[in-house]
Amino acid sequence: MTLPAVTTGLLRRTSRPQLAIAVAGVGLALAVLVAPRAEPGVAEAPDAAAVLAADAVALHVPQSWLGAPLPPARFGDRVDVFAASAADRTAGAIVAASDARVLSLPGDGLVLALTADDAAALTVARARGYLLVVVLRPR
DSSP states (O other), X not given: OOOOOSSOOTTTSOOHHHHHHHHHHHHHHHHHHHSOOOOTTOOOOOOHHHHSOTXXXXXXXXXXXXXXXXXXXXXXXXXXXXXXXXXXXXXXXXEEEEEEEEEEOOTTEEEEEEEHHHHHHHHHHHHTTEEEEEEEOOO
16 A cells, blocks of 8 residues: 655646746736835825915815815815814804815815915914814805
8 A cells, every 4th residue: 555645746737838827927916016006086286385376375184173074176176264163063163264275185184275374273273172164165
C-alpha cells in the first residue's frame, strides 16, 4: 500500500498560459489597489487666493456649525447665512453674512468668499453658540 502524495500539485500541473493569466490578474489587482482615487462628491477647488476679490476673505464653514443641511450649491453660487440661537428658538434669526460666494464644497462644509465684516459676524455668532443656516440665492 502506498501513501498519497503530500503536495497539492498546483505547481506541477500549471501550464504557461495559466501562469501568465495568474500573474496578469495579480498585477491588475495591485494596480487597482495603489491607483489614486478622488473622494466622491468632493469638487476640486480652484486656488482660493486667485479667485478672491481684493476686499474679500475666505472662510471655511464646517458642517458642525450648521443647523440645517447645505443647499445644493456649486462653485460661484451666491448664498446668505443666517444665525439662530440654539437655546432660544423664539428669538428669530439674524443675517450674519449676505451675498457670500461659494468657493468650494469640501465634504465637511463649504468655503465662502465674503467681506471681512461678514466673516467676523459669522465667527462671533458661532462663538456665542448660534447655529448657522445657509440659504441659496437664485441664479
